Amino acid sequence: MSGPVIALVTSAGGGPDRASLEALTVARQIAAATGSPVEAIVVAERSSAGGAAASLAGLGVARAIVVEDDRLTPDHPDGWAAAVAQVAETRATSAIVGPGTERGNDLLARVAARLDLPMAANCLTVEPGATWAISRQRWAGSLIEDCRLTARIKVLTIAPNTVAAGAPDGGAAPAVESVPVTLTDADLAVHVTGREAPERGKISLTDAKVVVGGGRGVGSGEGFAELEELASLLGGAVGGSRVVTSAGWRPHADQIGQTGLRIAPDVYIACGISGAIQHIVGCKAAKHIVAINTDAEAPIMGVADYAVIGDQIRRRSPVRA
Amino acid sequence: MNILVCVKRVPATGGRIVLTPDGTDIDTRYLGFTVSPHEECAVEEAVRIVEGRGGSTTVLTLGPAAAEDQLRDAMAIGIERAILLETDGRDWDPVATARAIVEAIRAQESANGPFDLILFGNESADSGGFQVGIRVAAALGRPVVTGIKSLAPGEGSVVARREAAGGGWETFELPLPAVVSVKEGINLPRYPSVPGRLRARKKEIERSTPAWQSGGLDKVVLRLPATETTQAEVLGRGAEAAPAVVDLLTRIGVLGR
Numbered sequence: 001m002s003g004p005v006i007a008l009v010t011s012a013g014g015g016p017d018r019a020s021l022e023a024l025t026v027a028r029q030i031a032a033a034t035g036s037p038v039e040a041i042v043v044a045e046r047s048s049a050g051g052a053a054a055s056l057a058g059l060g061v062a063r064a065i066v067v068e069d070d071r072l073t074p075d076h077p078d079g080w081a082a083a084v085a086q087v088a089e090t091r092a093t094s095a096i097v098g099p100g101t102e103r104g105n106d107l108l109a110r111v112a113a114r115l116d117l118p119m120a121a122n123c124l125t126v127e128p129g130a131t132w133a134i135s136r137q138r139w140a141g142s143l144i145e146d147c148r149l150t151a152r153i154k155v156l157t158i159a160p161n162t163v164a165a166g167a168p169d170g171g172a173a174p175a176v177e178s179v180p181v182t183l184t185d186a187d188l189a190v191h192v193t194g195r196e197a198p199e200r201g202k203i204s205l206t207d208a209k210v211v212v213g214g215g216r217g218v219g220s221g222e223g224f225a226e227l228e229e230l231a232s233l234l235g236g237a238v239g240g241s242r243v244v245t246s247a248g249w250r251p252h253a254d255q256i257g258q259t260g261l262r263i264a265p266d267v268y269i270a271c272g273i274s275g276a277i278q279h280i281v282g283c284k285a286a287k288h289i290v291a292i293n294t295d296a297e298a299p300i301m302g303v304a305d306y307a308v309i310g311d312q313i314r315r316r317s318p319v320r321a
Numbered sequence: 322m323n324i325l326v327c328v329k330r331v332p333a334t335g336g337r338i339v340l341t342p343d344g345t346d347i348d349t350r351y352l353g354f355t356v357s358p359h360e361e362c363a364v365e366e367a368v369r370i371v372e373g374r375g376g377s378t379t380v381l382t383l384g385p386a387a388a389e390d391q392l393r394d395a396m397a398i399g400i401e402r403a404i405l406l407e408t409d410g411r412d413w414d415p416v417a418t419a420r421a422i423v424e425a426i427r428a429q430e431s432a433n434g435p436f437d438l439i440l441f442g443n444e445s446a447d448s449g450g451f452q453v454g455i456r457v458a459a460a461l462g463r464p465v466v467t468g469i470k471s472l473a474p475g476e477g478s479v480v481a482r483r484e485a486a487g488g489g490w491e492t493f494e495l496p497l498p499a500v501v502s503v504k505e506g507i508n509l510p511r512y513p514s515v516p517g518r519l520r521a522r523k524k525e526i527e528r529s530t531p532a533w534q535s536g537g538l539d540k541v542v543l544r545l546p547a548t549e550t551t552q553a554e555v556l557g558r559g560a561e562a563a564p565a566v567v568d569l570l571t572r573i574g575v576l577g578r
């Protein structure tokens with residue numbers, strides 16, 4: 001019936017990243033509802049495009065589109081935006097669907113801006129129709145907006161970790177189609193000019209199995225020594241609320257929440273943290289939450305599994321006591 | 322260097338969001354207002370750059386008359402000029418917002434000369450569209466990068482760094498004029514001084530009222546996600562809780578591994 005749904009696939013460590021596979025699942029639902037095929041554009045070096053296409057086997061992708069320009073690397077956001085926009089225009093595309101990651105949102109916003117189309121970022125559900133009914137995240141997921149999208153081509157990103165990525169069904173790898181695009185020098189002007197490797201050795205907050213978080217209730221930067229001790233006993237890492245990073249008690253890199261990190265440890269121990277929604281969106285994926293707070297009525301108690309009612313400052317770390 | 326910073330007034334919701342009875346908005350009757358931490362950092366960055374190398378700073382917002390407060394907050398820490406694109410308080414989608422901002426920038430630039438750098442927060446705190454800065458840059462034909470956590474302007478160009486997708490950092494070098502969306506952590510914003518606040522209160526604000534027009538993405542209703550609220554099991558009070566905590570940590574396998 002209508003033109004293809006284009007799935008934008010970004011990669012990590014040689015294969016499609018998880019958020020892209022989740023977005024691909026939604027692209028497939030849209031394609032089924034509109035009676036159209038799914039075509040994938042994999043953001044990868046041209047030389048690795050074959051492998052990238054093969055990695056989409058069994059995921060319902062009819063064609064993998066390879067952009068014919070050797071100058072284009074994943075480090076050229078405008079170059080990719082130009083390529084995706086051109087492919088979409090020439091194929092009567094009904095929708096472009098990508099991951100709601102930093103990179104996915106950046107890239108598809110560039111595509112939407114070029115084509116003068118609206119874009120719905122971090123969508124949760126999509127129902128095609130005369131106008132499309134969409135629900136999407138606001139406040140980093142603390143609030144949901146039901147909205148309508150009216151556009152020639154629907155540009156959507158899918159909120160990560162909200163849709164289960166479909167498992168491959170044993171089907172064949174998509175056919176690879178090489179598509180020429182015209183990229184100007186201006187399209188290639190913005191590009192990554194340097195890289196620094198991640199710091200080694202330190203347990204990162206996003207990988208730690210145990211995170212000990214401190215808030216205003218910790219009282220001071222020095223107060224964190226006790227949290228550090230508890231974290232090291234448990235082989236974990238220390239994080240905090242925005243209050244403690246704004247006060248300079250901890251660096252911003254330790255901030256958990258809407259404008260900081262999203263963590264998903266086995267246990268999150270929140271000490272002297274009230275549980276503002278902007279903090280909770282960063283830690284709600286923890287398997288267990290333990291709250292230590294003087295206030296038994298603090299909002300954190302509504303998300304915590306376990307609580308210790310008490311004074312963070314005058315307590316000794318529980319494991320040592 | 323002439324710098325423009327764009328910010329958005331949002332309610333400072335605390336532990337819980339309460340919606341209006343018709344569900345189309347957050348009930349803000351008992352709430353204060355603020356801007357995203359990303360935008361606070363954009364304001365601080367603009368002030369620092371101009372303190373270091375001279376130039377001018379301007380803050381702009383599209384929002385209701387009351388968004389004047391957020392403009393004055395920015396002037397209290399050192400932004401010189403402020404522009405309010407006044408709305409009747411309804412939501413403007415990213416396309417409509419970007420259009421109005423582009424028009425205002427064009428008018429400003431033809432009167433006062435170009436902005437070398439236009440700063441945005443990476444995404445607005447409330448609607449989180451991740452796109453207004455990119456749209457403004459595209460309309461003006463300027464390079465743009467997002468997610469920036471360090472910025473070093475030089476002669477005719479700016480070096481911008483952000484965290485890479487797989488960890489580590491990546492660097493961009495953009496010719497000026499350019500557009501940059503920044504994230505919290507790029508700096509630690511200062512607190513406004515009392516004289517700063519007093520000065521800001523007396524400053525003029527340039528106003529205009531752009532006409533609303535849908536950009537194609539229209540809010541229908543808001544709802545709260547279906548989250549199970551837990552009833553936390555109280556392990557104890559103060560130090561007496563220690564054995565229960567040790568027990569719990571052992572049970573869930575993070576202690577004594």
Ligand SMILES: Cc1cc2nc3c(=O)[nH]c(=O)nc-3n(C[C@H](O)[C@H](O)[C@H](O)COP(=O)(O)OP(=O)(O)OC[C@H]3O[C@@H](n4cnc5c(N)ncnc54)[C@H](O)[C@@H]3O)c2cc1C
Nearest residue numbers: 215216217241242257258259272273274278294311312446
């Ligand atoms: C757009 C936006 C984005 C934001 N992004 C983030 C973000 O990414 N991360 C984030 O954390 N916040 C963020 N915030 C801020 C957030 O709204 C809260 O202000 C912040 O999380 C509160 O931090 P807190 O819990 O440490 O402090 P408070 O809310 O002040 O809570 C302190 C808690 O400590 C308890 N307490 C006090 N003394 C003791 C003691 N001696 N022992 C034990 N408990 C004690 C109190 O009962 C209270 O519950 C954002 C806000 C906005 C508007």
